[in-house]
Every structure is written in C-alpha cells, then in structure tokens.
Amino acid sequence: MKLSYKSAGVDLWQADRVKRQIRKLTQPSAFHRILANRDSFGGFFRLDQKYKNPVLVSSTDGVGTKLKIAFMANKHSTVGEDLVNHCVNDILVHGARPVFLLDYIACGRNSLAFVPIIVSGIASACQRVNCALIGGETAQMPDFYREKEYDLAGFIVGVVEKEKMIAGRKIKPGDQLLGLASSGLHTNGYTLVRKVLFEKVGYKLGKFVPELKTTLAEELLKVHHCYFSSIFHHLDKFEIKGMAHITGGGIKGNLVRILPEKTQAVVDLDSWKVPNVFGLIQRLGKISSPEMYRTFNMGIGMILVVKKSDVRELTFRLSRIGETVYHIGEITRGRREVKLSDLSQC
Template sequence: MSYKSAGVDISWADRIKQKIKKLARPAVSSRFPGQLNGFGGFFPLDKKYKNPVLISSTDGVGTKLKVAILAKKHDTMGEDLVNHCVNDILVHGASPLFFLDYIACGRDTLQFVPEILAGLSRACQKAGCALVGGETAQLPEFYNPGEYDLAGFIVGVVEKDKVIDGRKIKAGDQLLGLASSGLHTNGYTLARKVLFEKARFPLNRYIPELKCTLKEELLKIHRCYLLNLLPLLAQDKIKGMAHITGGGIEGNLIRILPQGVEARVDLDSWMVPPVFKLIQRVGKIDAAEMYKTFNMGIGMILVVREKDVRGLTVRLSRAGETVYHIGEIVRGKRSVKLER
C-alpha cells in the first residue's frame, strides 16, 4: 500500500506545481520574486499609505464549475474567481493587493490546474493584484474523478477616510446600475436544472435568442468593475456600492443602506438580457424568484449624488460601461423595493 495507490500522487502534484510557478510568475510581486517557494506569501505595504485599512474577502465559483467541467474549459474559472473577489472589496473602496487560491480535486483532475491557474494569473495581472500563493489538495474521497472545487482569498487596501460603507447615503441620492455580462457566478444550480435537466439543451446548441451557444453564454466571464471605478473613488464620486451576487438586487443593495432610508428600484429602467428570459420561460419561474436568484443584468449598483448622475453616466459609458439610471433613495424604513 502506498499514498499513490490510495489516490494521492505527490510526484505528479510536484510536477504540476512547477507548471503553476511558471504560470503564476507574471502576477507575483516583483518585491518578493522567490515567494512561491515559501510556506507563506509575502506582501510589503507601500509607504504611500498614511492610515491604511486592509479589507479582505473570500469566495468561490459555485456550480458554474459543473458547466466548465462539462465543457472542458477551465481557464475562465480562474478569471471568474478573481473578478468576483475584486468586486467584493471594491465596494468598500479598496484596491486589491494580493490573492491566494485553493483548489480541491479528485483523481485525474490535476491536469486542469495549470489551465485554472492561467486564468487566475491573467485576472490578477489585469487587476494589479499579486498572486502570492495557494493550495492544491488531492481529495479523491471527497471528489469524483474529473471534479474539483475552487475558492479564493483576497486582501485590498484603502485609506481610512476613503472607506465606503454606506453611512453617507441619504434621501435624494440616485442609483446607477452597471451591466453584467450574464449570470456571472450566481444562480447556476437553478439555471442548470432548467436548461440541462428540464429543457435538455445540449451544451453546444446555438440558441438564436442568445446569439451564441449555451456553452458560450454560461461561461461568459464575471465582469470586473475595478479599472473603470477607481478614478471615481479617488474623486469621492461614489457614496455606496453593491456587488449584485447571490440574493439578487434586493439581497445585496440592502447591505449598504443606513437606517432611515429606502432604495426604490425601477425594474423597467434596463433591458433584462435574453438568458434570464430564457431561464424564466423554460423553467416557468415567477419574477420574484428570478430577481432573488439572479443579477438580472445588473452586476454593480452605485449610489451617487443626484447632481452627478449625468456626468458619471457619460464618463462611465465612454469607458465602456453600459449604465442605467435604475432608481433612487428616499426616506423610509431601511429596505429595498423593486417596482414597475
């Protein structure tokens, strides 16, 4: 009996790690180039910060991985993970510093790891975030052959007086919605049940209303809003932000509202992407369930001053964002109302 016969191949894992180092190196901080060989990741905080606050978050990709495994395409999962985590700390005004990943897999899954890491490294470079380490665990008793799970941990920084926590939000402020690319990384369990089990759509089927195959639609990369929003943060143009993930608009927007105000969202103020309409129609899902489960085409909500709405809309549109004026903040009980 050996470790290998029990299901864990250390020598193969070591070979994979050498590939990982080559893939990850472009995203490694130049200040500690040898850190991938260590037990921990190093990251010195720049002296330019006067009163820094570190902001952290951790997340996974969920059952979108099932689609990636079925499609045999894994690099975008790494990008999804990093972008999701970057957005989660961005809502507090933080710029990303460093990222760590965790991959747990069954037999015959280590071969996918370099592809996953390529996506992680690519997204970290785009976000200016150092990839300082991670863990790849072979768990054949937990995962079937070919299966894996993916999670990440991110740390960012913001000056204490620039932290965005929603406390400055007040009646009269307006809501701007930034378009998502599709499902992002939420609602895939329901989407898969509807599209694969109920409708029995093949993954490679071209869907006319989507103007692409189901595979292409479901593997669209979770958008990262960092680069277009950082300049606005530096100018104190944003009073609050909500990353629309699990729980939909209502479940995430409520998290940033102070007491005494209500957010009113006009559901007719943006075009819901075709993929959500397809899921709703085929699955016979009521509207309330759809808006509770999916982002419905809005990936990020900004709370801004009324006087800034026009200028920010023009500016963000020129940067490539699709921007909608989706609602307002009024006096009332702390809540979110979705209206037509």
Template sequence: MEKKPLTYKDAGVDIEAGDKLVDRIKPLAKKTFNENVLAGIGGFGAGYLLPSEYKNPVLVSGTDGVGTKLKVAQMADVHDTIGIDLVAMCVNDILTVGAQPLFFLDYFATGKLSVDTAEAVIKGIAKGCEIAGCALIGGETAEMPDFYTEGEYDLAGFVVGVVEKDEYIAGKEIKPGDVVIGLASSGIHSNGYSLVRKLFFDILKLKVDDYVEELGDYVYKILLTPTRIYVRPILELIKQIKVKGIAHITGGGIPGNLKRILPPNVNAVIEKGSWEVLPIFKFIQEKGNVPEEEMFKTFNMGIGLTVVVDKENAEKTVEFLKEKGETPYVIGEITEGSGEVVIK
C-alpha cells in the first residue's frame, strides 16, 4: 500500500499562509520607513543607516512584551491595538535616557497562523511605530503547532534607538529641590493584567462585551485601551528644557520605577491627590478590595511617565507638555534621602 506523502502542512505549519502574511504586512511596514532604511521586511536581515547628525552616538536597545493583556485581546477577538502596546512598552523604556527610537522588530508566535489576526496585530505595531517616529524594519512569525492552543499567540518587541553621549539622561544630576512631573496615562497600559483579569472575569463574572455602567464603556474597550506613547513630546521637551531624569511607570508602579533613576543620596516624595487617579483604578480598588499600597505597586494609577526637572523649570515644563497634547501634573519633589520613593 502506497504511503501518503507527509508535508509540513500536515504537521501543522502552513508556509503559504506565512508568505501571504509577509505580502500583506509589507505595505504596513513601508509606511514607517525613512531614508535610513536600507533593507526591510522580507530579507534575512534589516539594514538601517545611523543618522549622520550624531557626533558621538550611543545606541540604546530595549525589548518587552505585552503580558496577559494579550489574553483580553484574544478573548475579545480584537487585535488591532495590542501592537501599539508592544511598541509603547519598548520605546517608552529607551526614551528614559533620551533616546530617539530608530527601528523596531517584532516576534509573533502562534500555534496555527491566522493571516487576518496576524495582519491586525502587525497593523497595530506599524501604527505604534508611526506614533513613535521609528521604522518597522523586520520581525519573525513562528507557527508552532501544539505549543499554543487554538487562537493563542504571543508577542515580543525589540527597539534600537540613539542618543548623543553627552545628552544621555542617567539621573545622576537629580538633587534636592528638584520637581517630579507626571504625565497622565491612558489607562491601565500593559501591567497588572493578571490581577485585572482575575477581578473582571473570575470574581465579577463579567464578559468582554459586557457594559460597565460605573466606567461608561464595554469591558474590552476599557481593558484594551492602548498604552500611551510619549516619545515625540518628551524628545521635543529635552531640546527646550534640561531634563534630569525620566521614568517609565510600568510594573512596580511609581515607587518601583521612579526609584530606578534616583541617586543614592535623595528621595522622591510623591503627593497623593496631586493628579487625577483614573476611574478604572478606583473601580479595581473598590471592587477587588485591593489595598492602596498594592494598587500603587501594581498599577500606574494614572501616571504613565515621570520627568524630573529643576524647580525653576517646572512651570515651563508643564506648559510645554500641555501644548504638546499631554496632561502633566506636578506630583512631587526631590529631598535628601537614601534613594527611596515616598508616597504620602
């Protein structure tokens, strides 16, 4: 009896689907290209020419994922915003040293490739790159049968940026008397979703398409609000005002992230009530009976990024950021201390 030929597709990997995806995403990526992109999507490697205006360039790299926010996107079958989160988590990180993101690469892994789903995800990634002003020049799509359940996928992102060596922001100049300014977040961003999912779906028994009266929207819209990308306004701010330190408020909240940029001889004293805590955080705290300390340690609490400037530049900084469409608040000051963040 003649045996049936075994193909890669029989084993669960569809090369043709992968090729179709590449054809679909090439135009999305090309929209993010600039004159420095030498080779992009489709080759074995992507080339990027370092901008000539830098005299002593420092390359800054970052990588991140989106965490279990992906589960919400997959539950809701809404995939065109999660890519913005992926870019945001990476570019906001390298922004903290004053780096301009140059190019971005993504890794998309799934059990069975859905071209439509993958295209929607990468559409979001391209959108995020446009917002951040960087080029989506490459990536990898991995189809791994039996590794992920049907409909599941995972994401990782990688960014490379550049900053002049003498303009690298390391926080070393932060001193007592300086002011901490917080920029409003768009919502939960991309941290704390294991707690969020447990509350919304296990404890409150909500579905992704349920309407939440207290929050005035549907669950999936609330939970899939994209992470805010702060790149353009902050890079413009740095050109105008001396910024001494920048912290991206992600996992660990304000205490865990602002601490990372403080010299060992100062504290940052953050004043509760100096900014608007978004309704989603009040909802989580009340419905989940979450202790306030846990809220500040897990979530951004309405502040997605902090910058530290001289006191004399605080008002000017706030006004500048408002002009750029941000919502800034003076949320604290730097005092003598031991490298800690105090919230009072």
C-alpha cells in the first residue's frame, strides 16, 4: 500500500479550500492599514501616524478547556469570539487599543470543517473593536489531537501613547475599586466545571437548569465579555489608575498584579451578587469558598482602580451604556496583597 500525506491524515486539498473560505471571511477586516496579506508569509500593518510616541502592547491566550464544551455541543461559532475578547481585555488593562490579531488553530482528524465557523467568530469580534485580523495558521495534527477536536490561540498587538500607559504605578491608598460584571464563567475554570457537572453529577449538556433559566450548554458557552467599547473612550475623561482582567487565579491572583508596593486592595465580597452558575458549581461539587474565588471570576470580569471623586460619575456612565458596575472595595496601606472580606484564608 502506497502512503500519502492524505492517508496519514493531512488533506492539503481540503486545507486549501478552507483557506479560500477564510480569506472571504477576513476581507471585511482588511482595512487600509493592512499593506499586503494575500499569500504572504507574514502580515504587513502600517501604524497610524497620529501617534506621537507609540508603545506596542502584545498578548497571547487561548480558550482553554471551554473548547471541550464546544465539542460536546457541536457549537463552534462562539469560541472565536471568546478568544478575541479575552485577548482584547488583556491589553485594554494597559490602555491599549487593539490594532491587529493573528490566530492559530491546530486540528485533529475531520475537524478542518469547523475552521471557517471558528474564524467567522474571530473576524466578527475583531470588527467590533476595529482590530485587523491580519493572518493566522491552521495546522492539521491528526496524531496529536482527537478526531473532531482542535486547539485555538490568539496573538494580539495593540498600541498606546507612552504617556498614557496604565501600569498601576499611580495607585495609592484611598483609591476605590469598581467591579464590572462578567457574562458568566468567561474562559476559566472549565476543567473543574466539567469534573463537577458531568463526571461527578452526571448532567447532560442539554439539561435545562431552573436556577440558571437556561440549559447548561447555553450557560457554559456564554461569550467572554469584551470591555473595550465601554471603557476605552472613558480613559481620556477619567483617571483610571489601574485595571485588572479577572481570569485564571480569580480576583486575588489578578488584582495583586497591578498593586504598587506598600498598598493592598480590600474587596467586599458582599458588594455584588454572585451569579447562580457559580453557586451551582460550588454546591454540587462541595467546593470551598476559597477554592471558588481562586478558580473563577465569581461574577466580576474587570476591576478598575479610580479616584474616590470619580466613582459616582464613572459608575453612572458605564451603567448607561450597558455595563453592570459595583463599588467593590478600596486601596489601603499594606503589604501588596488582596484581602477578600470574610475570606481571609483564601
């Protein structure tokens, strides 16, 4: 028997067909600052000349094992949005505007057909924040990934004027913490979620859960919320001294990253209502509160550090454009740590 690349599991003809489909999907994001793209080995992007002292801010991330839920549900249209929104939030915390993104999709056998669906979500999310989808890579790896499964990663570059970079250096005692609500689990903690809901309890993905008012599939695949459009245009109107995107590690693990020495953040856990999905996971899994707050965002997806005098007006403005905002705590003198009220052991 003669061997071929196709018989080994890599179909170059199908890959070329998928690339042509992707090219059509990404054309709307190919605005004037992309200099060349078609069949190039690299992407070319001309930075806007309006910047006087531009600093590039980059980040990379994936969607984690939330992809397993997409596989189970056979729904691949939202994970691309998750990817972009996570990456955009990660550079937003430094005051950066996203300029371009590249994606990487590694495929198991018979999963190439999902790629145009995934990229459609990526392209749509990029367009919403005026970010160019400048290129990407699709790798067929049939011996590495299970059949009809894939992995997904994004690489984003943004830009900010050097004097407008946000790094937390101006944070001081007396500053206040505003928490912006998450849309749900976002993209963290899914390995534990699957262990509890599917392995331990035996729930099915299509199960309607009354306390969630939806099915598990709908709840677990809610798109990671993007805060860019709400926050970015307020950066020139308010002194936002620091921002923390609440991802893996929870509030404590992420908020501490922006604190200067000799300051601490004190977070009042009674200042917002934790969404029901977290209570469901905790109850069914018999998970301790400290473990929950270490693993999940617990309903707060982004934290802003602002002056006390700006709390009321900024809360009003963000609420008016659709964000749910909570005044969740303050900055005090301390040992560069985050204290969660009534959860000191966390």
